[in-house]
Amino acid sequence: MSTSGYGRAAWVVWGVGLLAYAVAVMHRTSLGVAGLEAAQHFGTTPGIISTFVVLQLAVYALAQVPVGLTLDRYGSRAVMTGGLLLIVGGQALLALADDLPLAYAARILLGVGDACIFNGILKLLPRWFEPRRIPILTQVTGMFAGFGQIASVVLVLPLIQTMGWRMGLLLVAGASVFAALAIVGWVRNAPPGEEADTVVDPLREIPGRIAGVTRHPATQLGFWVHFTSGFSMNAFIFMWGMPYLIVGQGLSQLQASGLFTFLSIASMFAGPVIGALTARHPLRRSTLALIVVWSLMLVWAAVLLWPGRAPWVLLVLLVVVLSVGGPGTGIGFDFPRTSLPSTRLGAANGIVITGAFTGGTLLILLMGVFLDWIAGGRAYTPEHLRLAWALQAPFFLVGIAGILLSRRRLRKLMEAQGVVVPSWREVLERLRRRRGLG
Known part of the structure; x- marks a missing residue:
């Protein structure tokens, strides 16, 4: 360019x-x-x-x-x-x-x-x-x-x-x-004087192109990062967050709306921070995504396992980690951007975007079916909603497995291209030597 x-x-x-x-x-x-x-x-x-x-x-x-x-x-x-x-x-x-x-x-x-x-x-x-x-x-x-x-x-x-x-x-x-x-x-x-990076594939070749983009480990890693970082936030925002806060945690409509507004504002602040860290440490992007995911799992576990209603501070912390989960999905787009030709980014980004929305939609439906079954036509109770949100666990486990497996494949491909991601042991040893020299 x-x-x-x-x-x-x-x-x-x-x-x-x-x-x-x-x-x-x-x-x-x-x-x-x-x-x-x-x-x-x-x-x-x-x-x-x-x-x-x-x-x-x-x-x-x-x-x-x-x-x-x-x-x-x-x-x-x-x-x-x-x-x-x-x-x-x-x-x-x-x-x-x-x-x-x-x-x-x-x-x-x-x-x-x-x-x-x-x-x-x-x-x-x-x-x-x-x-x-x-x-x-x-x-x-x-x-x-x-x-x-x-x-x-x-x-x-x-x-x-x-x-x-x-x-x-x-x-x-x-x-x-x-x-x-x-x-x-x-x-x-495209900027003036540059050709647009468009490509016209014959119709018979489109399925093969989609399969090729889908099989690429960068696309797969991006999908799983997007899925695991964002499905919980989508289910919370679009459907089950407000009922959980009001019925499950006994908040007023005004308090619950305040937490929703705070989630949007906190996400705005978290986004640039996640973006700066991604740009500064391009070989540790997946580690950053995993930190986001583990934070989500830890705080959700604390909220759902807390006896009775969770304290206000813990609910605010839940909203904070959910707000970081949104920008965490954006890390997923960086893998295809740096590994695929620009003429394939539209298809690759499309596959990545499906991650959190597929996961969120499935979780919304699963929680709805479960709640209708366990409530038996009666009003939902705090215990019903607590159990429904516990259905996130297999989503997190599948997502983490997807991240680790696709990351391993992508790093092997990067090694073949001459880009080696050092182990944490090597990083710590390098830092120790620098301090010794200083």
């Missing part, structure tokens, strides 16, 4: 991408804050409305690989523009729908459109910025999800409550068209 791509234009391209991502997350989380209003509009229960979220997350995960292939073929500008228009169309359809089938169709559109945005930004970063900046920029990009979540609370919900379901959603959807226009006007797939 030449230096012609650096400068103000790069920051404009990235800034417009951040706007698009915040808008996408605002629409993604809108039902999380307006679930009661949605239930009232459609004349159903919040439990049925929760299936909208599960469907949307499942579509988001399933769409990642096709979207990644489309990014590799057509570039970020076209795909992100189309994604935002799908989001706008999905929200408009949800606003106008009076029955559940149309509402489900609306969330499918939104899920597909949402899948286009974050991966599209990741595809742009290596073309516009120096490699040393990318880990931090990736984390800051993910940080903007917090702004989207806050916008759903301070913008979407008040509009629905004051102007009604239909008009409130239509206004938000209409305003979001400006983000699509900004992408058309300001985003370019």
